Amino acid sequence: MYNYGIRGIVYDWFKSYISNRLHYAAMQHFTSDNAAVTCGVSQGSVLRPVLFLIYTNDVGKAIPEEKVKLFSDDTNLFLFDKDSKSLGIKATKCLTKISQWFIANKLTLIHLSKICYMVFHQHRN
Numbered sequence: 001m002y003n004y005g006i007r008g009i010v011y012d013w014f015k016s017y018i019s020n021r022l023h024y025a026a027m028q029h030f031t032s033d034n035a036a037v038t039c040g041v042s043q044g045s046v047l048r049p050v051l052f053l054i055y056t057n058d059v060g061k062a063i064p065e066e067k068v069k070l071f072s073d074d075t076n077l078f079l080f081d082k083d084s085k086s087l088g089i090k091a092t093k094c095l096t097k098i099s100q101w102f103i104a105n106k107l108t109l110i111h112l113s114k115i116c117y118m119v120f121h122q123h124r125n
Contacts, residue, residue, distance in 0.1 A: 062100070066078070
């Protein structure tokens with residue numbers, strides 16, 4: 001947030017909100033010991049969606065030469081090429097860079113089955 005210009009009291013408030021947090025698991029009459037939360041925002045927090053969007057806003061910088069569009073928690077990558085083999089190579093390189101960005105930012109691609117692609121081509125007569 002500091003990199004986006006959030007400073008002063010507001011920055012301090014957000015920092016205190018996400019720092020020094022503990023969590024535990026509970027099931028029926030049993031609870032675990034407290035453990036420190038080292039990253040992330042509490043499940044169910046009203047700030048979670050906004051903080052997630054701020055956190056992931058720069059994913060496009062992982063591949064600045066391509067078009068990345070973000071909506072909610074979806075990431076869309078738009079690639080263009082005249083040759084399908086070149087397009088496949090470009091897609092592999094881009095997905096590798098995005099994957100590295102995810103790892104560096106402590107995120108994971110949980111639903112790999114949701115990853116899909118569409119190929120459009122120009123109809124020639």
